Amino acid sequence: MQQTDSPDLPRIMVPILARHGSDSAQLLQILRDVQDVCHFVPADAIDQIAAHLGVSRVTVEGVAGFYSFLSTQPVGQYHLLFSNNITDQMLGKDELLQYLCNKLWLERSRVSEDGLVSVDNTSCTGMCDQGPAALINGWPLTNLDQNRLDLIAELIRSQKPLADWPPMLFEVVDNIRRTDALLGEACVPGAAIKQALARGAKETLSEMDKSNLRGRGGAGFKTASKWSFCHAAIAEEEGSVICDIGGNPERFIVCNADEGEPGTFKDRVLLNSYADMVFEGMTVGAYVVGASKGFLYLRGEYRYLLKNLEAVLKRRREAGLLGDNILGQTGFSFDIEVHLGAGAYICGEESALIESLEGKPGRPRNRPPFPVTHGYKGRPTVVDNVETFACSARIAEKGGAWFAAMGTAQSTGTKLLSISGDIARPGIYEYPFGVTVRQILDDAGADEPFAVQISGPSGTMISWKEFDRKIAFEDLPTAGAFMVFNRKRDLFLTAHNFAHFFAHESCGFCTPCRVGTQLQKKIMDKISGGHGTICDMEELKRLGHILKTMSHCGLGSSAANPMLDAMEKFPDVFERKLKALAFEPAFDLDGALETARKITGRDDEWAHL
């Protein structure tokens, strides 16, 4: 049952509801604020929000239940979530979590008796270059070690407000290690827009086309095509065109900053230090497709960037780079709003992201229709990755040919890689496409590298035999994650970690992913516990096939990759964990008698198996 007691609720709710207005698309933003203040979403708050937005209670409850950073039960006043990526684990995260729990006399996932503190895991927070990392009430903690946890435990016990904690605990650095065409030069605000306006929308699109820029989120769809589809699309309602305030057909530009793929943190750096370039690219996009409104969907884990992003937006409005008649161009109006996510990897999928922008649970839509024709609120919408917009700004400024001269024929330009794991210098590396894995490993100072996870759990794991392969859409496509494992690592742990990740992040909409990711997780747990057999490996392969062929979206269809890759490329990683037997029970027989032994006090021969 949901908790309802919160005497101050009206006092809390009134300003939150006033701030967000009555558009139901604000639902997620409202719930985030309620969670912040109350440390959960009380049942009464759900009723009040439903009444305020004019939606049903189940609509609100559906959203409150979907996102990891919202809860309908109280969490601790200090709610600490350890980033559970494999790179955090490799840096000792499991031991540190246990250390903190012991120190605070706490059980993981249980709120302390006094309601003061709770500790749990969360999916990768995007701090792999400075882990182990965590979030406390949504704010990032980096470079955790026992000393820092001692300090944190003390701060929690003394109930010091987060604002008064030492800033060094929250320090996040960029770690830019190699720059090229994108990061090598500072972005002059307005430079790209000026060029675009001078060229005109049509010509700018043609420069985009010449650049052959492909989406940096991993799928590699040609950006110019996406923009031109969107430009050509018109939303109609009962036969008449839906227009924005300026009287033009309504279209939207959305920047996908839901950088949830474990091991990826390049967008964090772009938004921290190159926000102007990203907003510039969005504005160019708006000019080309004819959009008057843009959204930056910022993953909840990056809320610490929000303040700076808002400041940059304000500055750009003041400089005439956003708002009405941008840079004096009559009729070109465009503004950007930042929406915060709340802990859901699936929202990186573009149609799920749009659902989330509309204030709904992030469940991927049925396609067709695609977002370019039916996106945000059913209007034509471009959804592009943060890096794609940054590239777009550069292309608008310097031309398509300049961009196309870099990289390979099919993969033009450069790529930002987020490099972490067993290397001396973790951080952001920018390379022209076509660079070999070996070159990158050398530059990053990898010692005896054995395997690299390219593009995160949904990508592919390559072995040392493949280090001459190239980063490019035609060979190793990537959204940017590059996690390195040396010879001493047990790669089973990596696959096991990723199996848990997908099971946790499956939205639950379709059968194969909802159930299949759980079955995968259970089998990996069984093998990990020393009870796996060759039958279990066969079952993983069968499940992999179902996930790949039957799933609703990319999450499900890639959820088996870590298992399939590991079994194919590193068979001994699995085999040395297996029992020689053909069959092992699905559960621990003796363990399943433990409760009855405790109840009866028996410990005789027949009370064991």
Added chain:
Amino acid sequence: MSDPKLKVRVATCSLAGCFGCHMSFLDIDERLLGLLELIEFDRTPLTDIKHCGPCDVGIVEGGVCNAENVHVLKEFRKNCKVLVAIGACAITGGIPAMRNNIDLWDCFQEVYQYEGGLEGHQVPNDPELPLPFDKVHPINEVVKVDYFLPGCPPSGDAIWRFLTDLLNGREPKLDYEMLHYD
């Protein structure tokens, strides 16, 4: 299997079940006589043989709810060339698995402490009593199972079809109306 002297040896048992599948087996009626020309029984409730020896076919009714069930089931698996799970309980846990939603502590308290059992408000702890698992499981979660014959119970006709297919070396195949889970 044409040699009448070489009969197929069959064992059956009921674990966490109600013996309903065994009753249904008897529902194959007069065909039993014909069947007995082809098979002979090892351990079954019909012969009262206590332990299963080497057999061709083992037929197991009921799920696994306690330690004793595991011993019996493993004995069957070890001795039977072909192991058949018969009925809803052996295949899904069935009605006994409805206790899986109830905590074992609550279950024991309700039965022995609040209501008062034979020993006066105490949980019995005699080693002779099979110790229950946290949950009831289908048998294929404990041993490898070769064939499944669903139904609660499967009809006499379904059992007859299944066995005659098996004894004649055919892959057992049920007609639509023979396949049901209730």
Added chain:
Amino acid sequence: MGAPMSKTITIDGKSIPFKDGQTIMDAAMAADVYIPHLCHNPEFKPHGSCKLCTVKVNGRNVASCTMPAVEGQQVLSDTLELNDERLSLTQMLFVEGNHICPSCEKSGNCQLQAVAYYLGMMSPHYNHFYPQREVDASHPDMLLDRNRCIYCELCVRASRDVDGKSVFGLSGRGIGSTLVVNSTSGLLGDTNLAATDKAAQVCPTGALLKKRQGFTVPIGQRIFDHRTIKDVQLGEEHE
């Protein structure tokens, strides 16, 4: 409708006519071709979540209930591979919930069971999850047994789109998804659901049942006891 049926798709080698706006499923059903499905009900907007209706179109798997029919599509449906995959999905639905057919009033009228019969499911194959799910008997006329919910959202759609009540919704995520009802107490009895609502009629399984009617038709005489779901649903299509 006036649109002429001059366009066709091919399903398993058979030429099937369709009208613009029809999905592959619509065209198939109208032409007496059965594609197994659970979350789809022709009376409601397609959902596309159970994935049983997955077919291969020009080599790519798609949900036939949501995919528009397009001239010239080569569709494979009744193949060994697809039916095997559909069987796996059905088995997944069985093990993720608590589907204890012998104890369920819906047995014999249940579409989950009927699809499993149609696909020849002899066992659920996967290990059972035996999840803890809540049963809600608070409503005077209806029983909500979440153990049997397969998240098809037919009750959600019916209540929202037909009854205009939004009594049902889904909350949670992934395997933790759960059917919630529109009351602060979380109880069905505190909602305005009526037994005559469309939402009360559409559950394909025994998750939402009318009380006191469980055995008006005895086991053995129920919808799917003697007729396959294919025959029943194609029959309904042509009523």
